[in-house]
Amino acid sequence: MRSTPEIEDLLRRNAPQVLGALVRRYGHFDAAEDAVQEALLAAAGQWPSAGVPGNPRGWLIKVASRRLTDALRSEEARRQREERAAALTPRDAFTAPPPGERAPREDDALSLLFLCCHPDLPSPAQIALTLRAVGGLTTAEIARAYLVPEATMAQRISRAKQKVRGVRFGRPERWEQRLPSVLQTLYLIFNEGYTATSGAALQRRDLAREAVRLTRTAHRLLPDDCEVAGLLALMLLTDARGDARNGPHGELIPLDEQDRDRWDKAAIEEGVALVTGVLSRGRPGPYQLRAAIAAVHDEAPSPEATDWAEILGLYDVLVRLVPGPVERLNRAVAVAMVHGPHAGLSELDVLAGELKGHRLDAVRGHLLERAGEPEAARAAYESAAAQTLSLPEQRYLHERAERLNR
Template identity: 45%
Template sequence: MTGTHDAVDRAFRDEWGQVVATLIRVTGDWDLAEECAQDAFAQALQTWPRDGVPERPGAWLTTAARNRATDRLRRAAVGAAKLREVAAMEAVQSGDPGHDGTVPDDRLRLMFTCCHPALALDAQVALTLRTLAGLTTAEIAQAFLVGEQTMSKRLTRAKQKIRHAAIPYRVPPAHLLPERTPAVLAVLYLLFNKGHSADPAQAELSGEAIRLARVLARLMPDEPEAVGLLALMLLHDARRPARFDAAGDLVLLEDQDRTRWDTREITEGTALLDAVLKRGRPGPYQVQAAIAACHAGAARAADTDWAQIAALYGELARLGPSPVVELNRAVAVGMADGPADALPLVEALDASGQLAGYHLLPAVRADLLRRLDRTAEAAAAYRDALALAPTDAERRYLHRRLTEVTPEP
């Protein structure tokens, strides 16, 4: 039974986007596609333990989902339009969402298909993460720093716009790829961050995001931000071996054993960054990669050029203003100039309400207060961060910090 569950889990990771995309293409109904895909995976959990895992799980799941959609459409068929949808469903014999050779990778092609410019950028990214990556609405909301209900409404509105405007679900021709590239880059980076989170079980998402970023950089060699994103991912991923200790607890950057960093990824990421910066077309991903390169180039934490990092965050804020960027700039200022200079920046962000519910805001504030020996205030801030932290590893780290600033009874 465990082996079958593992096979279904693996099929979900590998095939979910393809199954959903096939149904969307022929029905134009995003909700129906997701619901029938879910039904197909539930059917697999019931059938595969008895009949065995099929040789082509994706084809089996696509057929099961297509049959489920056909049945539902037939039951709902009250007019010619619905009957045409049924006929279209029955005519589909393949899970291929219209490969025309424009984009050489199945998953990347689906991302370009999903990121339609008729939608706002945030909606393109959120819908792609939900539809193709199988992320939950709660996970997407967390990535966008909004409430789950807010994100659910955004996704619903995006699907309605696609349906009402009859926006086609197909691979764009080569000359239209650039207008969809910013959304695809954002999807890849959010996937990478999900895998790079404080949950080692999500690591494979980062590997897949890097693979797709490589494909995209080869596909669009004249797009500097595609190369910048790949460099950024590699430089971050290089630190993965040192991010957790043997117990699975989070190890902060300053405490990591830098001899465990992946020098191959650092070398490749730095070379990519150096080459792309020479083009003189800097963008947010390139600047973030430059920040990561500052960390990667420091043999010891004490050697880190925090003043340069703070300046780069200032440039990043100019290119793409964001409260998260400002929070990171405050951290760099705190390391370069001291916690007393950084605390007002963090408290201004807190007062603005822009990062309400974001656990790293009180965590950063707590750290600055701890370094200023304001332990009672630091303890209160650590408790606030603990209440918001999304992973066990982060909660364990924050609890350790809270213990350090809490007097023993």
């Protein structure tokens, strides 16, 4: 008999394929999603005591289909819908594949990702729907992760479902042009998990791990796409430092002060292998370059051994591809580490009118401190602390400012 955590993981892995099977057969994304959630709840209640069935996915599809057809039976067009669905459904849709063969609808998870990241949806709705439909998180879990009331998140998800009602299920035409929005959504989910934008916790590791899991799914289904591999590598190399970013009381520990023995060596090895493999294929994309930068940090045995010149060279390429203010802010740090803090501060002056939020002042405080200007550095740290909604970041920035008073 499997443990409850193993069953929960099994259910979460199967949820996208089950939902995809129902949407492909019946349509009605909203009703199908509700039916899948009921099937998952039924499995969570029965399997720990009765045992996991031999074909878990088939069991879930059968139960969810029954719940969905019960819900749809009273509609006037039931007969036409079932006849159309029967004509469209392959004969092997509900049979387990032979050992070693790929399930015929395994790419339903990818189709769901494209559906959840439909261009008509705003970014917050894409994220919420992705976590709900593909990630298998409950509305309450998503609401807690983003620190909003459950009712608010439920409305957001409901509106998103209504927006994609009637959208054809499957990999869209010109899907390659839509893939960047899928990757961006996964990246935003990971970033919120790795560094929470607000609240008492610095990280929401469950959210970061969910983003890694979803990106693994995308990489498995699109193994030849270099940017998908680059994003997975970036997540692995960044999340590998997660355990070392918090002190015993939840305080923020910056990169150059972290205990590198606490970094996840297996994740680093996997991430380095991924990014090394894709960089050899040709012109790298933004996620591959970000992953390469993370790899340079992770492979350095100490802060002093970090190859900042290589990092600066990678940022030079990145900002030509993505000349956004965040990328240029990170490049300014590399400039400071290679050419001195005053050179980095000159780069920040150019960004003053473009970048909003606390990060610009936080970097400015760090560079002013390195430049030997404690009063200006203290003012920058205090300004940054006043702008962030993250309590660990506030405490860290106040501590940096107070340290300059000693």
